[in-house]
Amino acid sequence: MRLVTSERVRVRRSPERGHYARSDIHEVLDAAIVAHVAFIEAGRPYCMPFLHVRVGETLYIHGSTGSRALRILQDGAPACVTITMVDGLVLARSVFEHSANYRSAVLLGRFTPVPAEECDAALKAFTNRLVPGRWAEVRRPSPKELAATSLLALTIDEASVKVRTGPPSDGDSSDATDDVWAGVLPMTTRLEPPEPAPELRHDLPLPQSVRHLYAAANNDDHRGGR
Numbered sequence: 001m002r003l004v005t006s007e008r009v010r011v012r013r014s015p016e017r018g019h020y021a022r023s024d025i026h027e028v029l030d031a032a033i034v035a036h037v038a039f040i041e042a043g044r045p046y047c048m049p050f051l052h053v054r055v056g057e058t059l060y061i062h063g064s065t066g067s068r069a070l071r072i073l074q075d076g077a078p079a080c081v082t083i084t085m086v087d088g089l090v091l092a093r094s095v096f097e098h099s100a101n102y103r104s105a106v107l108l109g110r111f112t113p114v115p116a117e118e119c120d121a122a123l124k125a126f127t128n129r130l131v132p133g134r135w136a137e138v139r140r141p142s143p144k145e146l147a148a149t150s151l152l153a154l155t156i157d158e159a160s161v162k163v164r165t166g167p168p169s170d171g172d173s174s175d176a177t178d179d180v181w182a183g184v185l186p187m188t189t190r191l192e193p194p195e196p197a198p199e200l201r202h203d204l205p206l207p208q209s210v211r212h213l214y215a216a217a218n219n220d221d222h223r224g225g226r
Helices: 022-031 068-074 116-130 143-147 208-217
Strands: 034-041 044-055 058-064 078-091 099-110 149-155 158-164 183-186
Touching: 022 044, 022 078, 022 099, 022 158, 034 058, 034 068, 044 116, 058 068, 058 116, 068 149, 099 149, 116 143, 116 149, 143 149
Parallel strands: none
Antiparallel strands: 034 044, 034 078, 044 058, 058 149, 078 099, 078 183, 099 158
8 A cells, every 4th residue: 555645755766766555655764763753833943853653554753742743733732744764875976876775764744633542552562562561561651651751643644765776886887897895885874782780789680681682672673673
């Protein structure tokens, strides 16, 4: 099923790199941890980073109820959400042809407040998105904590993805005969060994969620794996 392909999100430069299937946007959203959300307040542009989670066709962000950005967004300000995963540095024979392999998503729309009765499920999705299984290991949010948390939702509708893959594009140019190394330096993200909080008992073992995530992240060979 395709997204809304409006002129606002249509990929114009290198249009062959544009993708508009829902599966394409889902892949990028699910691979990334941080989304940047841009909006206008009083005629001035702002762009703020947020942790995010996708559940079905909805993108969620959250933060403090005291957040100015969240207050503006929940009031219906038009928003632009961007997410980028860098998968490699592309080194060519000339400076001009240097590039990067990447997956980049753009979503347009308006956020709406998440109803109170749905906040618990949304926060569970956030927690398990970052560390699968963590929700079952820790204390649930208290009513006071829920009251201090703002959760916003954006329906994934008007969006596109732009992807670059492969080697440098100068392989059929006159530069290809130069004795200059060219190719791709793949990039991934890995987790470093866990660092316990200083007040923990020394004999307290790592929880299952952390062990599984650490093992999976450091044995993950696909692009941009956490």
